[in-house]
Amino acid sequence: MAIATRQPNDPPHGQIGFSKPSVDAAASFRTILNAVARPGSPQTVAAKTLAAAPLSLAATTALLTLADADAPVWLTPDVRSDATDHLIRFCVGAAPVSHSGQAAFVCGRFGAIEALELPAGSPDYPDRSATLIIETDGFAAEPDALALKLSGPGVDGVALLHVAGFGSAFARFLQQNAAQFPLGVDLLLTHGDQVVGLPRSTKVEVG
Amino acid sequence: MSAVDDPTDLTLGSEGSDASVAEAKGDEQIADLSSDAGDDRIDETIDGYNFAYLDENTKRMIRRAILKAVAIPGYQTPFASREMPMPYGWGTGGVQVTAACLTPGDTLKVIDQGADDTTNAVSIRQFFEKTARVDTTTRTEDATVIQTRHRIPEKALTEDQIIVYQVPIPEPLRYLEPRETETRKMHALEEYGLMHVKLYEDISRHGHIATTYAYPVMVEDRYVTDPSPIPKFDNPKLSNSPALQLFGAGREQRIYAIPPYTKVKSLDFEDYPFDPGQWPQACALCGAEDSYLDEIITDDAGGRMFVCSDTDFCSRRRAEQDAAATSEEGEQ
Ligand SMILES: [Zn+2]
Numbered sequence: 001m002a003i004a005t006r007q008p009n010d011p012p013h014g015q016i017g018f019s020k021p022s023v024d025a026a027a028s029f030r031t032i033l034n035a036v037a038r039p040g041s042p043q044t045v046a047a048k049t050l051a052a053a054p055l056s057l058a059a060t061t062a063l064l065t066l067a068d069a070d071a072p073v074w075l076t077p078d079v080r081s082d083a084t085d086h087l088i089r090f091c092v093g094a095a096p097v098s099h100s101g102q103a104a105f106v107c108g109r110f111g112a113i114e115a116l117e118l119p120a121g122s123p124d125y126p127d128r129s130a131t132l133i134i135e136t137d138g139f140a141a142e143p144d145a146l147a148l149k150l151s152g153p154g155v156d157g158v159a160l161l162h163v164a165g166f167g168s169a170f171a172r173f174l175q176q177n178a179a180q181f182p183l184g185v186d187l188l189l190t191h192g193d194q195v196v197g198l199p200r201s202t203k204v205e206v207g
Numbered sequence: 208m209s210a211v212d213d214p215t216d217l218t219l220g221s222e223g224s225d226a227s228v229a230e231a232k233g234d235e236q237i238a239d240l241s242s243d244a245g246d247d248r249i250d251e252t253i254d255g256y257n258f259a260y261l262d263e264n265t266k267r268m269i270r271r272a273i274l275k276a277v278a279i280p281g282y283q284t285p286f287a288s289r290e291m292p293m294p295y296g297w298g299t300g301g302v303q304v305t306a307a308c309l310t311p312g313d314t315l316k317v318i319d320q321g322a323d324d325t326t327n328a329v330s331i332r333q334f335f336e337k338t339a340r341v342d343t344t345t346r347t348e349d350a351t352v353i354q355t356r357h358r359i360p361e362k363a364l365t366e367d368q369i370i371v372y373q374v375p376i377p378e379p380l381r382y383l384e385p386r387e388t389e390t391r392k393m394h395a396l397e398e399y400g401l402m403h404v405k406l407y408e409d410i411s412r413h414g415h416i417a418t419t420y421a422y423p424v425m426v427e428d429r430y431v432t433d434p435s436p437i438p439k440f441d442n443p444k445l446s447n448s449p450a451l452q453l454f455g456a457g458r459e460q461r462i463y464a465i466p467p468y469t470k471v472k473s474l475d476f477e478d479y480p481f482d483p484g485q486w487p488q489a490c491a492l493c494g495a496e497d498s499y500l501d502e503i504i505t506d507d508a509g510g511r512m513f514v515c516s517d518t519d520f521c522s523r524r525r526a527e528q529d530a531a532a533t534s535e536e537g538e539q
Contacts, residue, residue, distance in 0.1 A: 199278035
């Protein structure tokens with residue numbers, strides 16, 4: 001992968017962040033937009049930053065592209081580190097919020113997110129809802145991966161998505177989310193340099 | 208104030224004919240080529256402007272609104288519209304959505320009522336050539352992003368394209384209910400009965416639904432949505448399109464979306480099904496029988512003819528016909 005490695009003399013976490021904030025964010029946004037417009041199809045983010053470990057490059061890129069002081073981030077405790085603290089405070093420019101209910105972006109592992117109180121919008125303003133950036137173990141069609149059949153806007157017929165690292169609780173979460181439409185949260189699933197969009201409009205069956 | 212600092216330098220004035228705009232464009236391209244010599248790197252700032260004109264905070268805010276709009280097809284997502292160096296009537300909503308989506312690798316096409324060469328279309332194209340250094344084209348299939356006022360190109364769009372519509376009035380219920388709080392409630396409760404009553408009044412008055420532009424649609428069986436003032440002829444192209452469709456209203460500060468492969472139904476009644484309309488004649492220039500036609504006046508004596516509104520579609524059909532005729536002559 002074409003991620004720049006840190007040199008011994010670099011300041012800590014110095015290579016987290018876009019070196020060309022304007023054009024790097026533009027390219028990253030298009031990748032994320034494609035992901036959300038075509039649910040279930042993995043998109044590859046270009047390596048424009050060092051990943052803020054333990055977060056993936058894709059999750060780091062999504063936060064750099066979309067979060068700021070007006071759109072705060074809540075990280076689940078298991079993904080907090082000096083690097084993610086640097087990412088949120090210095091690169092994104094947002095103080096981490098103390099409660100998931102105040103966050104525009106909630107980022108971490110599903111196990112730590114599923115029980116959270118998450119803003120799902122209001123009937124008049126369903127857009128005032130959280131976006132979840134959920135780290136996964138990948139999207140390869142392996143036997144123990146959760147297989148999901150997706151349909152709805154952005155999907156031409158039915159799309160098959162494999163998600164490694166999750167069980168049926170994740171599928172139920174997605175189904176309950178979709179059942180609230182037009183309320184609900186929107187998901188970006190991440191692994192390495194890959195991002196998959198699962199907006200609330202996507203209907204999910206276990207395949 | 209230097210030219211770079213002066214926002215009026217980018218102002219899209221209405222002065223000057225299309226021809227003078229085109230001339231200026233030619234000069235600028237020559238200047239750009241010379242300044243690019245030996246530097247193929249795309250800079251963060253271009254001639255002193257941030258990439259695609261808007262600052263990063265504004266683009267992030269618009270991008271977040273676009274993602275929510277895509278996630279809730281047909282729903283009008285509010286955004287904080289910025290002053291653009293052009294008047295509202297020039298599609299500032301569409302320009303902001305385009306600015307938030309463009310990358311340096313894009314190829315942009317801009318059309319106004321189907322034409323690539325009106326002052327409005329040329330000016331917006333020049334604006335992005337200047338502020339984002341993107342390539343531009345008039346060929347529909349070569350574009351990755353298409354900004355449009357009031358038309359959808361005749362050539363079918365693809366999965367690799369985004370079409371951005373300029374929207375003057377995003378709320379399809381506005382002329383039934385002026386209060387925003389009330390129309391929000393109507394959308395929340397799917398209270399669309401009034402809309403049907405209005406259309407049915409049309410039928411009882413005119414014998415058919417008289418609405419021919421901005422004909423309201425139902426997106427994915429949930430939100431009644433204004434398709435922007437495209438002719439109803441274009442409505443069938445909204446449904447199940449492989450392309451992502453984004454709508455920007457600058458003055459009204461709304462963004463909405465129709466994702467690819469989304470069901471879009473023009474409102475109608477069982478006994479009065481939606482009719483996109485058709486012409487009794489073909490295009491007087493290219494002979495197309497399946498395109499949207501504009502009536503143009505040809506002389507002072509009231510002569511007129513009907514020609515394709517999509518200038519790219521029409522001129523290329525004629526070029527193909529000319530080439531075919533020439534090769535036939537050559538064979539004889
Ligand atoms: Zn024609």
